[in-house]
Amino acid sequence: MLIIKNLKASIENNEILNGIDLEVNAGEVHAIMGPNGSGKSTLASVLAGREEFEVTDGTIVFEGKDLMEMEPEERAKEGIFMAFQYPVEIPGVSTTNFLKTALNQIREYRGLQPLDAVSFLTHLREKMKLVEMDQSLLSRALNEGFSGGEKKRNEIFQMAVLEPKLSILDETDSGLDIDALKIVANGVNQLRSKDKAVIVVTHYQRLLNFIIPDFVHVLYQGKIVKSGTRELALELEEKGYDWIKEEYKSTLV
Amino acid sequence: MELSLNQVLKDLFEKHQKQNNGAPAAYAEQAFERFMKTGFPDRKSEEYKYFPVHRHFPESPLLAEKVEDPGAHLVFSPKLDDREAIHLVFIDGRLSEKHSSRDLPEAGLEIKHLNQLSSTELRELLEDHLDTYNVNNDPFIELNSSFLRDGIFIKTSKKSSTLPVYCYYITSAEDVNSFRNFRTIMVLEQDSRAELAEYFFSEENAGGFENFFTEVYAGKGSRLNLYRIQHKRGKEVLLNNINIYQKENSLVNSFTFSLSGKMLRNNLNFLLEEENCESHLYGFYFVDGDDVIDNHTTVDHQKPNCFSNENYKGILDKNGKGIFNGKIYVRQNAQKTNAFQSNKNIVLTDSATINTKPQLEIWADDVKCSHGATTGQLDNHQLFYLRSRGLDERTAKALLLHAFAFEIIDKIELDPVKDYLTKVINKLLGYQFDN
Numbered sequence: 001m002l003i004i005k006n007l008k009a010s011i012e013n014n015e016i017l018n019g020i021d022l023e024v025n026a027g028e029v030h031a032i033m034g035p036n037g038s039g040k041s042t043l044a045s046v047l048a049g050r051e052e053f054e055v056t057d058g059t060i061v062f063e064g065k066d067l068m069e070m071e072p073e074e075r076a077k078e079g080i081f082m083a084f085q086y087p088v089e090i091p092g093v094s095t096t097n098f099l100k101t102a103l104n105q106i107r108e109y110r111g112l113q114p115l116d117a118v119s120f121l122t123h124l125r126e127k128m129k130l131v132e133m134d135q136s137l138l139s140r141a142l143n144e145g146f147s148g149g150e151k152k153r154n155e156i157f158q159m160a161v162l163e164p165k166l167s168i169l170d171e172t173d174s175g176l177d178i179d180a181l182k183i184v185a186n187g188v189n190q191l192r193s194k195d196k197a198v199i200v201v202t203h204y205q206r207l208l209n210f211i212i213p214d215f216v217h218v219l220y221q222g223k224i225v226k227s228g229t230r231e232l233a234l235e236l237e238e239k240g241y242d243w244i245k246e247e248y249k250s251t252l253v
Numbered sequence: 254m255e256l257s258l259n260q261v262l263k264d265l266f267e268k269h270q271k272q273n274n275g276a277p278a279a280y281a282e283q284a285f286e287r288f289m290k291t292g293f294p295d296r297k298s299e300e301y302k303y304f305p306v307h308r309h310f311p312e313s314p315l316l317a318e319k320v321e322d323p324g325a326h327l328v329f330s331p332k333l334d335d336r337e338a339i340h341l342v343f344i345d346g347r348l349s350e351k352h353s354s355r356d357l358p359e360a361g362l363e364i365k366h367l368n369q370l371s372s373t374e375l376r377e378l379l380e381d382h383l384d385t386y387n388v389n390n391d392p393f394i395e396l397n398s399s400f401l402r403d404g405i406f407i408k409t410s411k412k413s414s415t416l417p418v419y420c421y422y423i424t425s426a427e428d429v430n431s432f433r434n435f436r437t438i439m440v441l442e443q444d445s446r447a448e449l450a451e452y453f454f455s456e457e458n459a460g461g462f463e464n465f466f467t468e469v470y471a472g473k474g475s476r477l478n479l480y481r482i483q484h485k486r487g488k489e490v491l492l493n494n495i496n497i498y499q500k501e502n503s504l505v506n507s508f509t510f511s512l513s514g515k516m517l518r519n520n521l522n523f524l525l526e527e528e529n530c531e532s533h534l535y536g537f538y539f540v541d542g543d544d545v546i547d548n549h550t551t552v553d554h555q556k557p558n559c560f561s562n563e564n565y566k567g568i569l570d571k572n573g574k575g576i577f578n579g580k581i582y583v584r585q586n587a588q589k590t591n592a593f594q595s596n597k598n599i600v601l602t603d604s605a606t607i608n609t610k611p612q613l614e615i616w617a618d619d620v621k622c623s624h625g626a627t628t629g630q631l632d633n634h635q636l637f638y639l640r641s642r643g644l645d646e647r648t649a650k651a652l653l654l655h656a657f658a659f660e661i662i663d664k665i666e667l668d669p670v671k672d673y674l675t676k677v678i679n680k681l682l683g684y685q686f687d688n
Contacts, residue, residue, distance in 0.1 A: 048641050076643035088638040092656025101652070102642040109643075141656075158642065 001026050001197050002047075002166060007058035008222075009046050016042045018222030019058070024166070027194040031208055031233060032201045034219035035241040040201045041085055043219070044170040047199075048082035049075050062166070076102075077109035079165030083155035083172050090142040095154070096124070098142055099161050106162060127160040131187040148175040156187045167191070168199045173207035185210030205237035218244055258293040258310060265314055265432075266399055276401040277376045284398030291392045300389065303576045303608050304518050304547040309490045311462055314432035316400060317346055324349025327425065333452060334669040339364070339418045345426045346433035346463070347403055352421075361413035367404040367436065378406060385468065385496065388522050388553050389580070393492045397434045397466040404436030409445040409475075417448040417667055422465065424455035424489050431461030438468050441475035441503075448667050450480040453514075459487025467495045471503040473527075480670050481519070483511045484677065490516040501527040508665060509565075510674055511538040511546045512681060518547040525552070525559045525587075536565035537661040539681050540573030540605065547576035554587040554617075563594040566661055568654060568682070569605035577609040579624065585616040594624040599631060599657060651684040658682065 007020040016039045024030050034040050046053050047060065049072035060067040062078060070078065090098075103123075104114040115123060128135070131153050143151050152172055159167050169188070173181055188198065188211050200211055208216075208230065216232040217224045220241075225248045226232065236244070266285050270278060293310070294301035301307075323344040332340060339362065342352035348366050355364050367375060387394045407418060420437060441447055451467065471477055485491065491514060497505055511517055523532045532552060540546045552561045567575050577596045598607045611624040631653050639649035658678050665671040679685070 050637060071646070072637060072640040073643050073645050073649075076641055082641055084638065088632075088634050090635050090638070090653070090656065092659050093639075093652055098639070098642070098644075098652065101648065102639075102644055105645065105648070106643040162642065 001063060003059075003061045005059045007043075007046070007060060008056045009042060009053045010056055011042070011053050015056070016053075016222055017046065020219075020222070020224055022217065022224065024197050024199060026165075026197055028215065029192065029198045029200065029211060029213045031213035031216045032199060032219055033203065033205075033216060033233060033236060035245070036203065038219040039222040040203075040219050041170055044082055044085075044168045044199070044201050047075075047080065047168055048072060073105075076162070076164075077106050080168070081159050081162055081164035081166070082168040082170060083152070083159055085170040085172075085174065087143050087151040087155055089144045089146070091144045093142045094139065095142050096138050099124070099158065103162060124161065127157060130160050130190055131157045132183050133157045149177065149180040152176055152184060153180065156184050160187060160191060165195070166197050166199070168201065170201045171203065172200075173202055173204065181207065182210060205233045208233045220244060220248055258307060259289065261312070261314065262293065262396070263289070265316070269316060269400055276379060276398065277372060280376070280379055281399050281401065284395045287387075288392050288395035288399060291390055291395075293392060300391070300549070303574070304516070304545060306490065306492065306516070306518070309462070309516050311430040311432055313430050314462065315428065315430045317402065317431065317433050320347060322349055322351050323347040323425075324352045327352070333419055333450065333673050334417060336669070338416050340421065341405060341419065342421045342423065343405070343435065344423045345431070346422075346435040346465075348405065361410065362416075362418070363406075363408040363410075365406040367406060368402070386498070386524055388524060388551055388582075389520070391494060391520055393464050393520075394466060394494050394496075397436060397464050397494070400432075400434040400464075401436055402434065404438065406438045406440075407449070408440040408442065409447045410442045411444045413445060415446045415448065417450060420449070420451045422451065422453045424459040424461070424463065424485070424487055426489075427458045427460050429460045429488075433461065433463050435463070435465045436468070437465070439477075440470045441472050441477055443472045444474040445472065446476045448478045448480075450482070450667065450670055453481075453483040453485060453491060453493075455485045455487035455489060457486050459485070459489045461489050463489055463491045463493075465491065465493050467493070469495070469497045469505070471497060471499045471505050473500045474502045475500075476504045477506070478666055479505060479507045480665070480667065481507070481509045482670070482674065483509075483514055483517055485514040485517065488515050492518050494520045494522070496522045496524065497532075498524050498526055499530040499532065502529045504531045506533045506664075506666075507535065508661075509534075509536040509538075509548065510678075511536075511548065512677060513539070513541065514544055514546060516545050518549070520549045520551075522551045523553065523561065525554050525556060525561070528556045528558045530556075530559040532559070532561040533664075534561070534563040534565070535661050535664050536563075537658055537678070538565070538567040538575055539570070539658075539678070540567065540575040541570045541681070543572050545574045545576075549576075549578045549580075551580040551582065552592060554581070554583045554590045554592060557586065557588045557590070559587065560591045561593070564661065565596045566657060567596075567598045567607060568601065568657065569598060569607050570601045571605060572602075573605045575605075575607040577607070577626075578612060579610070580612045580614070581622060581624070583613075583615040583617050583620050583622065587617050588619045590617060590620040590622070592620070592622045596626045597657075598626075598628040599654065600628060601630070647683065651682050654682040655679060655684040
């Protein structure tokens with residue numbers, strides 16, 4: 001589904017990604033872990049198409065198409081969704097209205113009929129249950145005055161509504177208490193299927209107790225320095241990141 | 254150039270006085286003397302610094318002649334409201350009976366057409382109701398009094414209904430020399446309520462210079478919603494002064510929507526003459542093409558315990574030039590004044606400009622005043638967020654602009670006006686979604 005080769009990206013001439021190779025297939029859940037400043041969120045942003053980052057080398061191919069050629073909205077229409085680490089507040093824009101417009105633009109792109117008001121609301125209600133989202137949040141302006149937990153839940157709710165093929169969760173666990181974490185993870189798990197993939201970017205192992213990954217990658221200094229299975233995450237939880245850093249340094253000598 | 258404009262107006266005034274078909278001679282004479290003290294604004298005038306009105310005044314101005322019904326030949330139905338309401342249609346500063354519906358006896362409003370009054374009646378009316386206070390010595394207020402030939406007088410009483418009153422000011426004149434002065438006077442008697450919507454409209458061929466003046470007397474305990482919608486397509490200049498005199502415990506909500514106009518200037522003056530007045534000034538301007546739209550506002554707190562709140566927002570596109578100036582005066586004995594002001598702007602292109610200036614002058618010491626002005630582009634983070642959900646760039650921008658403007662539209666209480674503005678502004682902003 002997603003093939004990243006030798007990806008290098010920088011912001012204001014600072015190289016942050018330093019040659020990433022990663023392959024994600026349908027049905028898989030990949031966790032990207034790593035210490036602060038290792039480039040995890042940059043990788044997520046580059047995949048979503050944030051323009052501040054300049055891709056200096058490498059390729060990203062999504063379902064056979066060159067992702068680098070696509071505007072952020074085209075990526076969304078192709079089926080990529082990023083749950084933001086810091087969802088933006090947009091006063092005056094109602095969540096319902098925004099999501100209906102987004103969903104129908106995506107449907108149009110895929111050659112589907114737009115949903116009318118009634119079927120859209122049915123679709124919305126169904127997805128609300130999934131993340132135990134309160135009806136009142138829908139009539140409010142997008143994320144305006146939402147608590148940290150409500151914002152993150154709203155991200156997963158949007159993901160459920162838009163039904164992407166590849167979801168990227170950028171530190172969705174940060175700022176969540178354990179109950180909210182369970183709800184969010186539960187929502188993600190219900191959306192897992194054999195034709196969808198998920199990339200979970202996280203600093204801590206905690207979220208991975210609830211969303212069980214098939215693969216775990218450790219990012220350090222803009223490179224994937226170690227890959228493994230779920231056990232790697234547990235090992236990191238226990239030992240921290242220092243041994244990874246040491247191991248990486250010794251390979252450089 | 255500046256000197257000659259004053260001379261041109263002096264000649265015109267003498268001619269006008271000889272014809273003697275407007276306001277009483279002495280009233281006009283005094284006003285013209287006051288005008289001559291300040292003179293026509295030139296490029297050095299601070300108040301008209303960004304609005305070069307001297308370059309757009311006719312070289313040989315012609316005053317409007319008296320006509321039977323200026324709208325007799327026009328097909329026009331600019332009705333904003335299908336329900337029962339009072340519609341007053343003015344074409345080139347003259348009332349068109351054909352297009353107006355004002356005879357609603359059950360409304361209990363007193364409506365007088367100044368043009369139809371005898372000179373004695375007009376003098377009495379002016380003496381009773383025109384204690385014009387020219388807070389910033391604006392020369393156009395004096396010119397309006399000097400050349401006053403036509404206007405409308407509307408009076409509400411406690412017993413009158415609250416049927417909205419719509420005034421449509423339509424420009425059809427094409428002559429660049431046409432100089433039109435018109436006065437709208439609204440008097441709200443004690444504890445009465447009213448809705449007044451003023452709609453300014455023109456087609457592409459319109460021209461000339463319009464100097465309109467609206468005066469509102471909000472009596473003790475009265476409440477008024479005042480709407481001003483400006484959507485002009487012609488080349489004419491509109492100079493619009495609005496004075497609102499508020500008495501004890503009165504409440505006035507003012508809405509100004511300037512949607513298009515080659516040269517458009519509003520001087521909105523709130524004069525809080527007694528205690529416990531409340532005033533809200535909402536404004537939205539969309540400056541597109543080569544339009545110049547200038548909103549000057551003044552809130553003059555003369556007495557203690559009054560509250561004023563101002564919120565103006567603007568979107569500047571293409572080569573549009575926007576100007577906002579917000580004066581707040583708090584006079585020495587206006588203690589316990591609360592006065593707030595905010596002006597936010599979004600500039601969409603490199604060649605659009607906005608000049609914004611808060612101007613607070615406070616002589617009292619126990620007051621709460623604040624002001625803020627921002628100018629920027631659309632927020633990139635918000636834009637990216639929307640696009641990352643699949644909205645194309647154009648739609649995402651329109652959605653954000655809609656949200657920006659909607660904060661002001663949302664305050665409107667009169668539904669037909671709200672629906673009309675929602676529709677028109679969404680169209681201007683390229684916002685095409687259902688709700």
